[in-house]
Structures are given as structure tokens and as C-alpha cells.
Amino acid sequence: MKNALLVLLTAACTLSLQAKIVTKDVEYQQGGTTLQGYLAYDDATTSPRPGVLIVHQWLGLTDYEKGRAKQLAELGYVAFCADIYGKDSRPKGVAEAGPLSSKFKSDRTLLRARVNAGLDQLKKNELVDPKRIAAIGYCFGGTTVIELARSGAELNGVVSFHGGLDSPTPADGANIKCKVLVLAGADDPFQKPEDLDAFEQEMRDNKVDWSITFYGGAVHAFTQPNPGFSNPGVKYNEKADKRSWQAMKDFFAEIF
């Protein structure tokens, strides 16, 4: 009987402790540039746990990605938002975001270096089990996590939410060591059919463990309630947002 009571009390304490999410900005370097990421984790325990890297949209690291980091911390992961652009390169709106994201999409070597710097930062966190790592990304970040996989990075899996899938170097698919999950809008006008075909062929040619889901009625940026501009091809879709988040959780349950 004492044991039963102890179990109940422990459960109650655990529940209250789990709500303590710690967040902080973290500065780090890549190629002489100072980057400023954002860390979130549950302070209730000190035991090593899986780490999830989050890569931002074309607007850079915003409250949107920080919110996702907190959600992931509540699920029990250490979440780290990478900064691809740099601490001093925070676009104020889409007019600045366009050229910045294009710069990195045109220079995949630099893009890979920046995202790998974020990955290294996450892996060396003492709360993270470096053998259980995933990376997720939205739009520009969805492109970036696929590029992270193509760089040959050591991690368990990547999840691209409405990210572009094009590759200037499809032979680099041979470097992919992790599982790949793509979550896409079935009506995304920014997803070119020829890029999609080439991506699928790249996955096939290299026997990657991959899946892709298309959400009917969903266009670009379907997980983003405030995309920052108005365009009929860019719209939040609550169903696709919830379904894709669940798909990510299932993927994590499999790879961790």
C-alpha cells in the first residue's frame, strides 16, 4: 500500500516538474561569423535525451521557430534552433528575406557549413544523447535539412515541412546516412513537379529510407499561421499542421 501511494506521489511530482521549460539564446561561430541560436529543454531531469535541430524559414530565426522549440522541449527533447543567416543578419520582412535566403540556396557549400555548425552545437550539449539526433525545418529550413542529410551528416533523421527539394548536385544523395521524411502540401505552387521528380529519383538511386506525404488542400507554409505576407499560394492549414506534427512524432518514435 505504501508503494502504491509512492507511485501516485511520484507521478504527481513528475507532472509538475515536466512543465519547467528552460530557454536561452546561444551564440556560436561558423567561418568567422557569429550566429545566435536558441535552446529549449525541460529542466526536470539531467538525463541525456534525443536532440532536435530546428532550421528556420526564409524570415530567419523568429518567435515561430522558438515556439516549435518549446513544443519539442515539452515532448522531452532538447531543441536547438539553428541560425543560418547570422546574428547581425535578421531580415525585417520578406523584402530582406528574399535575397538572404537566395544567397544561401545558391551557395549550398555555405548552407551546409552553417547548418552543420548548428548540428555540432546541439550535439555537444551535455543533456543531449549525440546518438539520437534529428533535424526539422520549415520552408527554407525544410530545404536546409535535406541539404544537411546530403552533406553526409551523422544523425538519425530529417523532417522537411513544406521545403523545396531541388538539388544542384543530385549525386550527393549518395552521402545520405539518415532517414528522410518529407511533409508537403498537395497544392503547393512553389513545389516544382520537376524538382519533386528529381528528388524522388535521387532517393531511389541512393536507396535512402524515405517517405513523403502530401496533404490535400494544403499550399505552401501550411504550418505557419503568420507567414508575413499575402499570397494565395501561402496559407496556414490547421489540419495539415496537426497531421504533419503527428507524422513527425511518429517518425521520432521510430528513429529514437
Next chain:
Amino acid sequence: MKNALLVLLTAACTLSLQAKIVTKDVEYQQGGTTLQGYLAYDDATTSPRPGVLIVHQWLGLTDYEKGRAKQLAELGYVAFCADIYGKDSRPKGVAEAGPLSSKFKSDRTLLRARVNAGLDQLKKNELVDPKRIAAIGYCFGGTTVIELARSGAELNGVVSFHGGLDSPTPADGANIKCKVLVLAGADDPFQKPEDLDAFEQEMRDNKVDWSITFYGGAVHAFTQPNPGFSNPGVKYNEKADKRSWQAMKDFFAEIF
């Protein structure tokens, strides 16, 4: 303290009761033909619960579908395997399955009548909540559950596992009242690209709530360990089997 013990005892009893899965053959009629379906449910409670119709592959109602029915009963659903071909039309192998499945795929009116007869049978079971109904199907059955939706049947959702998606009457997409989930092999040689394109257009044109997932490396019949014949385009894929089953469970969690 007494309450704590009671909770533990109740939990233990519930666990032991949940294992009691009842199964039985059920005869029913459609258009003068006797059909023989198969019912599975958990006998632990008498409270109404969601019902899941299962539609068989081209080989007819076999131990494969019965096994799925038992799995669904263990998840807490009333599962009913429909019989599309008839009690006296059980193919002994693929040589007999080919013409039989073709007969029904060529006569969608008859196919719809047969699958709706199965749906009615499930709905009138006293353990079933007729407002919470789904239908799932494999290969030929995957085609059939989409056809069930196109018939305008009242149910919450359908799940097609590696089913053909072609339609001789795409305008019937306008009848669809339920959610549609398609789980497909990315390398299924029996899935014609033109059928896939037409299906997606049908879903779009009619604003159906739909999603499709393609599992990389999976060919036709990826959930079927014993397809009954040898063909490089037909092969069990354990990962795709598990992932698609999880996707179905997530879908049920959403629609029920």
C-alpha cells in the same frame, strides 16, 4: 489508500478482460447472392464503439484480413471483413483471383453494391456506434474503399493500402462525404502515374479532405507477407507495413 488499491485492481481486471477477442463468420445477402463476412470484437464491454470495415485483396477474404480484424478488435474497434465475391466464390489462387477481381473492377455498380452491403452489416451490429465508421482495404480492397466513398456512403473515413486509384467515373468524386487517406508504395509498378494524377485531380476538384503518403522503397502489396505469387513488383516491406498501420491509427484518432 483503499481507493488506490481499487484503482490498481480495476486496472488489472481491465487488462485481463481486454484480451478476450470474439470472432465469428457472418452470412448476409446482396442482390440474391450469399456473402460470408467475418466479425471480430472485444467482448470485455458492451458499450458502443467505432466500427471498421475491412475489404479484402484480390484473393478474397483470407486469414490475412481476419488477422487484421483481430488486430483492430484489440485496438478497441468492432471489425468486420466484408465479402465482395460471395460465399461460393473463393479463389483458390491467383489464376482464379485475376478474373474475379477484374469482373468487379469492370462493374463498379456491382462493386459498390457489394461493399455497401458489408457496410450496412457492420453498422447494424449493436456494439457499433454507426456515427463512427471507417473502411480500410488492401490492394483490390484499397480500390474498393475509394469506390465506397465515391458511392456517397455515410462514414467518417476510408484508408486505401496499396490500392488502385483509377475511376471510370471521376465526376462521382462529388459524392464523397468522408475523409480519404491513401497509403502507397513509392515504387509500386501497378500504380499508373496517369491514374494517380486523375485521382489527385478528382480529390482537388471536389474539395475532398484527403492525404496520400508514399513509402520509399515499397512496391505493391507492401503490407502482405504472403502475396501468393512471385513478382518483383510485389513484396512485403516491414517498415512500410508498420508506418502505414501507424498512419491509419493516427487517422482513426482524428476521425473517431
